[in-house]
Amino acid sequence: MPSLKDLRNRIDSVKSTKKITQAMKMVAASKLKKAQSLAEKGRSYSSGLESIVKGLIKSAENIEHPLLKTMKFDKANALIIVVSSDRGLCGGLNSNIVKNVKKKIKKLHNESKKVTLICVGKKGYDLMSAFNEDLFNFEIKFLTIGEMNYKNTENLGNKILEGFYNNKYQECYMYYNYFKSVIAQEIKSETLIPCNNEDEILNNKDSVGYIEYEPDEEAVLSKILPKNFIVQIYKAILESRASEQGARMTAMDNATRNAGDMIDKLSLKYNRQRQAIITKELIEIISGAEAL
Amino acid sequence: METKIISPENEIYNGRADIVVVPGDEGDFGAMIEHAPLITYLRPGKLEVIENDKSKKVFFVDGGFAKVSDNRCIIMVDYIKNIDDIDKKANNQRISILKGKIIESINDIDKRTILEEIRVLETENDLA
Numbered sequence: 001m002p003s004l005k006d007l008r009n010r011i012d013s014v015k016s017t018k019k020i021t022q023a024m025k026m027v028a029a030s031k032l033k034k035a036q037s038l039a040e041k042g043r044s045y046s047s048g049l050e051s052i053v054k055g056l057i058k059s060a061e062n063i064e065h066p067l068l069k070t071m072k073f074d075k076a077n078a079l080i081i082v083v084s085s086d087r088g089l090c091g092g093l094n095s096n097i098v099k100n101v102k103k104k105i106k107k108l109h110n111e112s113k114k115v116t117l118i119c120v121g122k123k124g125y126d127l128m129s130a131f132n133e134d135l136f137n138f139e140i141k142f143l144t145i146g147e148m149n150y151k152n153t154e155n156l157g158n159k160i161l162e163g164f165y166n167n168k169y170q171e172c173y174m175y176y177n178y179f180k181s182v183i184a185q186e187i188k189s190e191t192l193i194p195c196n197n198e199d200e201i202l203n204n205k206d207s208v209g210y211i212e213y214e215p216d217e218e219a220v221l222s223k224i225l226p227k228n229f230i231v232q233i234y235k236a237i238l239e240s241r242a243s244e245q246g247a248r249m250t251a252m253d254n255a256t257r258n259a260g261d262m263i264d265k266l267s268l269k270y271n272r273q274r275q276a277i278i279t280k281e282l283i284e285i286i287s288g289a290e291a292l
Numbered sequence: 293m294e295t296k297i298i299s300p301e302n303e304i305y306n307g308r309a310d311i312v313v314v315p316g317d318e319g320d321f322g323a324m325i326e327h328a329p330l331i332t333y334l335r336p337g338k339l340e341v342i343e344n345d346k347s348k349k350v351f352f353v354d355g356g357f358a359k360v361s362d363n364r365c366i367i368m369v370d371y372i373k374n375i376d377d378i379d380k381k382a383n384n385q386r387i388s389i390l391k392g393k394i395i396e397s398i399n400d401i402d403k404r405t406i407l408e409e410i411r412v413l414e415t416e417n418d419l420a
Contacts, residue, residue: 038301045298048366052331052359150300150370158401211361214332215318223333224357227370234300 004277007270011263018259024089025252032182032245039179039242046235053195053221053228060217066165067193067225076170077114079138079160080104081192083176083236084124085244086144091251093177093185093244098127100187101175105135116169118160120237121145138163145244148237157230164193172229176236177243183250185243190236192229293325294364295341297351297372304372305341305349312365313340314358329361336415338375339367350375352419354412371412378420383413 002010057068082101084094101117108115117135119125125142128135136142143156163169172193177185213220295312297305312323315337323330334356341349356369390410397403 041298041303042300044296044303045300045368048298048359048368049357052357056331154370155401155405162401209329211329211331214316214330219317220331220333220357227357231300 001273004270004273007266007273011266011270014259014262014266018256018263021252021255021259025249025256028245028248028252032242032249035238035242035245036179039238042235042238046231049224049228049231053224055211056213056217056221056224057195059211060221063218063221065222065225066167067161067195067229077116077168078108078171078173079116079118079163079169081160081172081174081233081236082117082119082121082124082128083145083174083233083240084119084121084127085240086122086146087244088123089251090244090248093247094121094123094127097175097177097187098124098131100189101128102131104173104175104189105132113171118142118156120148120156120233121240145237145241148234150234153234153237154230157226157233161226161229169193174233174236176240177247179239179242179246182246185247188236188239190232192232195225195228293323293327295367296365297339297341297367297369299369299372304351304369307343309341309343309365310346311340311342312367313338313342314365314367315339315353316358323358323360323365325363327360327363327365331357331359333357334367334369336412338419339369339372352378352416354415373416375420378416380417380420383417387413 080101082097084097088094105115105117115135116138117128118138118140119128119136119142122142122144125136129141138160140156140159143152160169160172164172170193171191174190174192176188176190178188180186293309293312295305295307295309296303310324313320314323314332315334316332317335318332320337321330334353336354337352339351339353341351343349352373352375353367353369354371356367356372358368359366387410390406390413394403394406397406
């Protein structure tokens with residue numbers, strides 16, 4: 001049985017943990033607001049661009065472009081962009097994404113494709129490099145998500161696109177957490193390149209009627225594809241950031257509640273033990289007096 | 293017509309406009325109600341939004357895309373600035389700093405981004 005002093009120490013330490021988790025929850029809540037509004041603003045841009053791209057790919061089926069290649073490669077090189085958070089303590093956010101990426105890597109390896117990883121977010125890099133450091137053979141291994149703005153994303157995107165124009169890579173996938181609501185984040189995987197994967201075209205039956213393209217479809221397509229690639233990465237970063245804050249808020253809320261429960265239990269134990277000691281002392285005194 | 297000007301980080305304009313004068317790649321065009329569906333990319337230039345009460349908003353845009361369909365005009369830009377906010381003096385200072393940076397940079401991509409920024413600032417100055 002722990003002594004009274006031990007119990008008191010434990011209660012104090014749980015109390016201070018509770019204070020920390022409560023503070024972290026508050027911080028996450030205030031950051032969430034900003035991240036959420038950014039993510040929602042970004043959505044209208046990325047979805048607008050995406051809808052143009054989809055319509056364009058459909059109406060211009062015969063156009064050739066490095067990002068649109070439809071021919072099958074025997075040994076394609078695939079690039080996976082993993083968007084995670086920089087810090088932990090946000091529930092299963094990062095480990096879930098890493099789990100999915102590992103599955104994908106296994107699948108690609110089984111198809112005898114070479115895989116290269118790029119991480120946006122330090123935590124994802126920590127987890128993935130522990131899994132297999134050799135996969136990080138791009139010039140950039142990871143970028144911290146906190147420092148990403150549109151300009152940085154553009155630089156990263158252009159560097160990646162260079163690899164595609166030089167035919168170093170043929171496929172590009174991206175994994176990120178989509179911000180559904182504060183309590184729900186959903187892991188999304190997207191095929192960024194080639195942009196014309198089959199199900200996308202099949203799903204796109206609702207395309208509008210005749211649209212004029214100026215100067216012509218090919219010119220617009222060759223401008224919009226790289227842009228769309230960058231904007232999709234940027235969207236993933238914004239979504240991920242909002243998800244991180246949402247997940248952290250929920251995780252910290254749970255932790256605070258758990259700490260509260262624990263304090264209650266420990267206080268009960270502490271009081272019982274104190275009472276037991278008092279009773280014991282009383283019994284000793286009384287039995288001593290009776291013996292006289 | 294319903295008009296929206298959006299950048300990846302912000303929504304710059306959302307409202308009803310009579311005419312939107314868009315700097316299309318092959319020349320300016322005015323998008324009004326009942327305009328034929330059109331998708332084009334923009335060249336760097338002036339974007340004018342003329343509202344119902346004839347007040348006018350003028351922006352400088354450095355490329356982007358415009359989509360006109362169903363009496364809606366969506367303009368997607370990366371770089372946009374209110375024309376009144378352009379500060380020629382500051383721009384010139386920045387240009388001279390950047391020109392110094394070009395000589396130092398070794399990386400091709402870095403060089404390209406710097407040249408790109410200089411080009412944007414110079415067109416900005418021309419239009420202001």
